[in-house]
Amino acid sequence: MSAHAGDPFDAVEAVLGHRFQDRSLLATALTHASALTSSAKAIDSYQRLEFLGDRVLGLAVAALIYQAYPEAEEGELAQRYNQLVKGATCAEVAKDWGLDRALNLSAGEAQAGGRRKTAILADVCEAVLGALFIDAGFETVRAVVVRDWEPRMRRAATPIRDAKTTLQEWIQGRGGPTPIYRLAGRSGPDHQPRFVVEVAVAGLEDGVGEGGSKREAEQNAARAVLMREGVWRDDIGGRS
DSSP states (O other): OOOOSSOHHHHHHHHHTOOOSSHHHHHHHTBOGGGOOTTSOGGGSTHHHHHHHHHHHHHHHHHHHHHHOTTOOHHHHHHHHHHHHSHHHHHHHHHHTTHHHHOBOOHHHHHTTGGGOHHHHHHHHHHHHHHHHHHHOHHHHHHHHHHHHHHHHHHOOSOOOOHHHHHHHHHHHTTOOOOEEEEEEEESOTTSOEEEEEEEOTTSOOEEEEESSHHHHHHHHHHHHHHHTTSEETTTTEEO
């Protein structure tokens, strides 16, 4: 589904199938911190709504996969969940909704490619869900998630492997201890941080990963070890 041309708020409401009673919620959800004036507060950007939307999306997706896969064990549910709520998936949905065009950015951030950045698009997607939750309630959000996340869930016909889980299972299968993750660095502004994580694996060289969250960086560190050892191939999304 793609957004309609014209007023960006009208377009977003059309693609969501909901007319906001409080349009200021939608305006805030679409406002990046870079667009704030010097007198504005950080809470005038989408950050607080993104915090709420992340949790609302999590609940809606968890319920979706729980009902769709009644025979799946917790590990498989967790793998499917992580695939559906990760930044790349949310950014993909944001583009489908036309949020990249509706997003309020500073000229500098726009010139730097802000409308194409996965982290920004993922955050604004969650912020819009947070705004929708406040304006219309959970059932409205759930319906949108079912409509736009269920097809993505169905395309993942086989269990999605989680790199951290795979690494732990592989190491334990070799009789080794649980891998240890350590935050090695953080950079960037608060609204768009970058994390570097190192994972220590007994008997192997440490793995290093980077990401927009500590969780993503940990996954990338685990993936680096698995790929180096020939256990993981990105082209098939899991074990060789």
